[in-house]
Amino acid sequence: MLLNILLSARPSLKLGRRCLLVHSQLYSTRPEVKEENLQKPPVDLLNQYNKNGFVIVRKAINSDLVSELQGHVAWLMKRFPELPPEHLHHPLIEFDAFWLRVVSEPSLIELAKLFIGDDVALFASHYFCKMPRTGQKVLWHQDGAYWPLKPMKVVSLWLAVDQSNHGNGCLRVVPGSHRQALKQLKKSPGANVLSSHTDVDVDESDVVNIELEPGDVEIHHPNIIHGSNANMSDHRRCGLTIRYIPTTTTVTAPPSDPIIPMNWLLHGKPVPGVNNYLSWPAFSPIYSYSFSGCDTWNQRPEVHASAVEHSKSLSTEDVKKISLGKAQHVVDGLKNA
DSSP: OHHHHHHHOOOOTTTTOOOOEEEEEEOOSSSSOEEEOOOOOHHHHHHHHHHHSEEEEETOSOHHHHHHHHHHHHHHHHHOTTSOTTOEEGGGGGGOHHHHHHHTOHHHHHHHHHHHOSOEEEEEEEEEEEOTTTOOBEEEEOGGGGOOEESOOOEEEEEESSOBOGGGTOEEEOTTGGGSOOOOEEEOOSSBSSSEEEOOOOOGGGOEEEOBOTTOEEEEOTTOOEEEOOOOSSSOEEEEEEEEEETTSEEOSOTTSTTOOOBEEEESOOOTTSOOBOOOOOOOTTTSOOOTTGGGGGGSTTSOHHHHHHHHTOOHHHHHHHHHHHHHHHHHHHHHO
16 A cells, blocks of 8 residues: 555645655765655665664655644643643543544554554654753663563654754654664753663764654654754744554553553554553543544544443543543653653
8 A cells, every 4th residue: 555655646636645755865974864855665665764773754644634733732732731842641642532543544554564564553652842942852862772562573653743953953863773782771860851861972973863844754763872952943843753563562561660551453453462452532522632533533443332431421620630640650750760
């Protein structure tokens, strides 16, 4: 399916179709991403990913969904002012149908399947919103060092909600560093998002700035060394991370773990005895963010009837209390890890 999208789709706005423009990275001593305007078939995506540890896909989602994403971020920040904008974590998904709608977007699932196979589950997701002038830096780290996964078979998609560039604290990666083993994390108190880092010497001439437009996606390996600077600009920088795992990967952490394991099956079949998958959240006209298709969302087979019934018994205050408590637990867990 993705091959057809990449090679055959016609960029006709009238027909509502789009093509995924994949840009090849050409590296120099300058820390920018240089690009060629070439479409790449899946084999080239994989080759680039295997060589560099990351790849960029342009216009992975359409402009309507980007607009809904931007509205969703505003809605979340208004609903949960207690949470730092850099820390809108996956426990909020439990009662958020739109979030599941985004991570199950077919174009994103097709991308994930290239890297982890046909049976796809969600392990975690997180909005990183760096507000103008105050958005915190993310120190050099490897994602896999934080995650209780066995095996470490996982792929991360960083979906741009806003324009992301060097000025407002875009993602920065060290190409080829994914070949290194996972390293022990070290505590890093102070003004940084994760409160920890990977102790590694990085040559700035090797670093690539991942500059994205809204709707673009950067895909990276769990071992790649990456981070980002603080946002010192007048413009917000927000992205949604999506961590996809194959259903053969086990989440080894107990429910009491600070990350609060919560897994959703998105495509294909589960493996008996591996992970417990939750019902997709029901849409509630009382407490949910409204989106295109929300009126028929609860008819999906992934939304269990029990979830729909449970949603009818909850108030906005109930949902906020439950979601905020769990999300804050993740924030505290990162600080105390």
